Amino acid sequence: MTATSNPLRLYELVLASGRSASPYVWRTRFALAQKGLPYESVPLGFTEIPAVLGGRFKTVPILEHGATSLSESWDIAEYLERAFPGTPPLFSGPGELATVRLFDSWFSVEVMRRMATVYLLDVHNAARAVDQPYFRKSREARPNVASLEAFTADRESRLPALREALTPLRLHLARFPFLGGHAPNYADYIALGAFQWAGSVGTVPPLAKDDEVLRGWLDRGFDLFGGVGRVAGLRPLFES
Amino acid sequence: MTATSNPLRLYELVLASGRSASPYVWRTRFALAQKGLPYESVPLGFTEIPAVLGGRFKTVPILEHGATSLSESWDIAEYLERAFPGTPPLFSGPGELATVRLFDSWFSVEVMRRMATVYLLDVHNAARAVDQPYFRKSREARPNVASLEAFTADRESRLPALREALTPLRLHLARFPFLGGHAPNYADYIALGAFQWAGSVGTVPPLAKDDEVLRGWLDRGFDLFGGVGRVAGLRPLFES
Numbered sequence: 213m214t215a216t217s218n219p220l221r222l223y224e225l226v227l228a229s230g231r232s233a234s235p236y237v238w239r240t241r242f243a244l245a246q247k248g249l250p251y252e253s254v255p256l257g258f259t260e261i262p263a264v265l266g267g268r269f270k271t272v273p274i275l276e277h278g279a280t281s282l283s284e285s286w287d288i289a290e291y292l293e294r295a296f297p298g299t300p301p302l303f304s305g306p307g308e309l310a311t312v313r314l315f316d317s318w319f320s321v322e323v324m325r326r327m328a329t330v331y332l333l334d335v336h337n338a339a340r341a342v343d344q345p346y347f348r349k350s351r352e353a354r355p356n357v358a359s360l361e362a363f364t365a366d367r368e369s370r371l372p373a374l375r376e377a378l379t380p381l382r383l384h385l386a387r388f389p390f391l392g393g394h395a396p397n398y399a400d401y402i403a404l405g406a407f408q409w410a411g412s413v414g415t416v417p418p419l420a421k422d423d424e425v426l427r428g429w430l431d432r433g434f435d436l437f438g439g440v441g442r443v444a445g446l447r448p449l450f451e452s
Numbered sequence: 453m454t455a456t457s458n459p460l461r462l463y464e465l466v467l468a469s470g471r472s473a474s475p476y477v478w479r480t481r482f483a484l485a486q487k488g489l490p491y492e493s494v495p496l497g498f499t500e501i502p503a504v505l506g507g508r509f510k511t512v513p514i515l516e517h518g519a520t521s522l523s524e525s526w527d528i529a530e531y532l533e534r535a536f537p538g539t540p541p542l543f544s545g546p547g548e549l550a551t552v553r554l555f556d557s558w559f560s561v562e563v564m565r566r567m568a569t570v571y572l573l574d575v576h577n578a579a580r581a582v583d584q585p586y587f588r589k590s591r592e593a594r595p596n597v598a599s600l601e602a603f604t605a606d607r608e609s610r611l612p613a614l615r616e617a618l619t620p621l622r623l624h625l626a627r628f629p630f631l632g633g634h635a636p637n638y639a640d641y642i643a644l645g646a647f648q649w650a651g652s653v654g655t656v657p658p659l660a661k662d663d664e665v666l667r668g669w670l671d672r673g674f675d676l677f678g679g680v681g682r683v684a685g686l687r688p689l690f691e692s
Contacts, residue, residue, distance in 0.1 A: 245665070246643050249474075269659055304544040304545040304547050304548055305544040305545075305548070306542055306633045306634060307543070307544050307548050307632050307633055307635070307637045308545070308547050308548035308551060308635075308636075309627055309633065309639065310624075310630075310632050310633025310637070311548060311551040311552055311555060311631070311632060311633075311639055312551055313624060313627070313633075314555055314620065314621075314624045314639060315551060315554055315555065315558075317620035317621075317624045318555075318558050318562075318620040319625070320620075320623075321620050322558075322617050322620070323563070342589040379557075380554065380557035380558040380560075380561050380562070381554075381557075383551075383560075383561070384553060384554045384557045384559040387553070388550055388553075391550070391551070391554055392547050392550050392551060393546045393549065393550025393551075393553075393621075394546060394550075395546070395547070395549055397547045397550070397551065399551055399554060414614070450550075
């Protein structure tokens with residue numbers, strides 16, 4: 213999506229494949245799509261983030277809108293609500309926003325943390341060659357990451373716990389087509405973003421072949437807003 | 453709360469102590485309190501549920517409102533929204549309702565299921581003597597419960613995992629005073645109800661002494677609506 217007349221610019225993380233890989237950028241992509249807001253995409257490798265906007269930001273997504281620029285996907289979501297009041301709202305009000313943030317806390321702790329123990333080395337390997345040394349050094353500086361290889365060793369043994377952690381989603385999706393109910397909401401974008409991330413880099417599928425409930429939801433979710441999630445070359449999310 | 457002129461009647465589960473013990477009844481209690489709806493409480497032991505309302509219901513809460521009676525706390529919550537449109541709404545709309553249900557799925561799987569492995573025998577022991585044989589028989593018929601004693605054996609070793617499962621709540625409550633944000637919502641009632649349940653029967657506290665974030669939230673939550681959660685004789689929720 214590009215729109216030279218529109219001042220919205222989204223700085224995204226790119227891999228060697230050119231694919232956008234950050235689960236947090238994907239949240240913003242879905243939010244912009246729901247609101248029907250066109251934007252110019254600015255692809256950045258890991259090491260290029262400090263080189264833009266005066267080095268003010270350490271992470272993507274970064275949204276630039278005229279003279280305003282900000283990072284952090286939640287701040288961006290709230291900014292989009294304020295700045296574009298005529299567009300379809302992401303949240304019906306502060307109660308829905310807070311409850312989605314509660315979901316985000318759960319999903320980050322129980323699901324995304326487990327995904328990282330499966331995919332961190334895959335992210336490294338999928339990054340542009342020029343970004344790989346930075347990525348390795350920054351992640352291996354974390355207290356729980358001795359090395360990317362050690363962190364993801366025996367990763368297949370962690371898949372059962374990752375799949376088990378998704379049980380609440382399956383229970384919910386037996387009742388509703390989306391996490392947000394009969395229509396998707398930002399909780400869907402959070403979870404869909406994580407699977408876009410896994411599918412952008414993963415050399416092992418996160419989900420079992422027979423996980424029909426999540427398969428149906430992922431299909432519906434990637435089809436949203438004209439198929440914004442249908443990016444070329446996504447790796448398999450289900451075992452074959 | 454009694455109101456002879458008001459047709460709302462809430463059938464609750466009582467223990468030998470006279471205390472209301474069901475986490476699901478507690479959700480309805482908080483919902484009625486938020487809406488400012490007075491009701492007549494009808495205490496029932498486990499074995500008395502089939503003896504009321506023609507035996508139509510197997511579980512509490514049961515809400516009776518004129519000619520209407522229904523069970524299941526979620527059905528009751530949605531009924532209260534429809535039947536009393538002039539009262540403070542429980543949900544700003546379908547997106548908030550669905551996201552709270554998503555929280556409920558998570559909380560049931562990760563937290564309440566763990567609480568059951570700690571407290572199931574305590575529930576039995578706190579029940580009226582006449583209800584204890586039924587309670588034991590029905591629970592021991594479940595495939596994962598060989599006996600109440602075996603199910604809760606070594607229960608203290610499960611407290612760390614229970615406390616760890618509450619991490620997302622702590623992360624969220626570092627940002628907001630309530631799970632629902634700056635004001636409580638039904639997600640708070642779900643979680644407060646579980647702690648009312650634990651505090652009604654528990655002979656071991658679920659939480660560590662230094663869990664100040666959850667302590668602050670529980671204090672605020674039990675104080676809501678004139679202190680509806682401040683029931684006499686609640687057992688300690690924190691280790692001393």
